[in-house]
Amino acid sequence: MGIPWWARMGAKLALRPLGIDYGLWRRVGLFRHGAMDDPNHAIAVFDRHFAHYNGGPGFVCLELGCGDALSSALIARTRGSARTILVDVGDFADGDPLVYDRLATALGLEECYADRNDYLRRANAIYLTHGLASLRELPDACVDFLFSNAVLEHVRRAQFADISRELSRILRPGGTATHQVDLRDHLGGGLNNLRFGDGFWERPGVAEAGFYTNRLRMDEVLSMLAQDGLRAEVLSTSHFDAPAIARRHLHGQFAGLPDEALRIAGFMVRLRRENAASVAG
Structure with missing residues (x-):
């Protein structure tokens, strides 16, 4: 039998005050920022x-939320990129060069790296670790292709509009952005996160305990991403097989959500900025 959502939540809230380094949690398998250190998974994503x-x-490629490894930099190089920018809210990426040696082998390259910095240099990449502040340092219209995979749901609700604005600002005319968004809770894959109001959920002690999601539904995410001339196209959606939560358990903040919004478990969206010349023509 799986661990109940409330037990997972309680355990993470109890563990947070211990101040244990993320690297240790990752090594013992309790917390992970994705699986981009697995070469086959990273290439597929x-x-x-x-x-x-x-x-x-x-x-020029940008990945938002690269997590436990900087794999996308080398993959992008083999797909023709001139430069890759990797942005996250902290320095979570593995520094073991063997992680990147294995990736090179999976890509059919005969390369090995002295350390993470050597890997980044040879992959024509930079790694920025201050989230929104890092995005704000980038010049206008400097990226052709940007993507995130199961990242946007973790952006703090209060910062989401600012992140969206920056992603729009840095995308060049003719550029493309794609985002895979997971709308499920990170307590068991349901919607138990909708049981709580922002007064509790957005407290630092709760939001930093390792299970935070911003609880934005698909329409809200799309409305904030599709701005400043970007055209949004939903490429795919996934749905819960059965209701993920009974309406009586929803916090009043979410009581007005339509049934369809509660059925969507995730989606992938493509955003495009029209080329200035084609618009003018």
Whole structure:
């Protein structure tokens, strides 16, 4: 029998005050920022997003939320990128060069790396670890292709509009962005996060305990992403097989959500910025 959502939540809330380094949690398998240190998984994730980019070689790529490894940099290089920018809210990426040696082998490359910095240099990449502040440091219209995979749901609700604005600002005319968004809770794969109001959920002690999601529904996410001339197209959606939560358990903040919003478990969206010349023509 699986661990109940409330037990997972209680355990993480209890463990947070211990101040244990993330690297230790990752090594013992209790917390992970994705699985991009698995070469096959990383290649599959990148290519799923890159399939929706319609530009040519020499592009600048940005990954938002690269998590436990900087794999996308080397994959992007093999797909024709000129440069890759990796942005996260902290330095979570593995520094073991063997992680990147294995990736190179999976990509058919005969390369090995002295350390993480050597890998980044040879992959033509930079790693920025201050989240929104890092995005704000980037110049306007500097990225051709940007993507995130199961990341946007973790952006703090109060910062989501600002993150969306920055992602729009840095995308060049003719550029493409794709985002895979997981709308489930991170306590058991349901919607138990909707049992709580923001007064509790957004407290630092709760939001930093390792299970935070911003609880934004698909329509809300799309309305904030599709701004400043970006065209949004939902590429796919996934749904719960059965109601993920009874309405009587919803916090009043979410009581007005329509049934359809509560059925959607996740989605993938593509955003495109029209080329200035084509718009003018």
